[in-house]
Ligand code: ADP
């Protein structure tokens with residue numbers, strides 16, 4: 358029998374109920390992701406990439422379907438339980454870095470450990486220092502974000518994402534605010550963390566250079582997985598074609614009009 362995958366999605370759907378319209382942001386997504394993978398989620402704007410990432414990241418709950426993370430069902434968990442899982446297993450990196458402005462690099466990296474029970478102030482300091490050294494910022498501990506370049510800020514954010522020893526590092530357009538040379542350096546860092554520490558890296562991107570650093574590309578269109586391949590260039594080529602077809606020519610629409618008698622208060626389904 359195969360051991361269970363690190364991530365197993367089965368028939369995941371996410372529908373946003375806006376009253377007069379329903380948006381099918383994800384439809385029937387089934388995926389397996391093994392420990393140690395490095396992958397890119399790509400697709401046209403509005404194809405469901407962030408929704409899938411937020412689902413994988415336990416930030417959001419699917420409307421239907423099953424999500425097993427290391428064998429544990431996530432789809433039915435409440436917000437507090439999902440927060441615990443995020444803290445234990447996941448690290449997040451954002452397009453705009455999301456660092457606290459009036460706080461040093463070291464304090465920014467220590468922050469997630471404040472929510473981890475049983476970690477003393479000394480251990481917090483030592484673990485944060487270790488991660489900042491790992492990302493090459495051991496000499497910038499007392500700098501505030503405004504004193505750091507974009508690439509350095511993103512490396513602080515990566516150190517912060519690593520400080521709880523996550524199984525998975527996730528980023529939604531993590532290089533979106535960086536120039537191409539700096540993006541390359543940040544991608545080299547993700548690649549090194551993946552190779553040396555066996556951390557899963559899952560990135561949403563529309564940058565082909567970023568996707569080409571990964572080893573598997575998943576193409577979304579209209580909320581569905583249309584391609585899932587280790588042949589990155591082939592996947593990107595199909596995505597280009599898919600981008601052409603969205604909108605008017607798409608076979609199905611993400612938005613469905615809801616007849617008045619079926620409309621519920623959107624607040625109820627949030
Ligand atoms: P992408 O990241 O690929 O651009 P998203 O996952 O952000 O796509 O969005 C997919 C679809 O779901 C879009 O049609 C978007 O407008 C819709 N959507 C996303 N988040 C919400 C939300 N909170 N409420 C309503 N609709 C949403």
Ligand code: MG
Nearest residue numbers: 406407408529
């Ligand atoms: Mg998005």
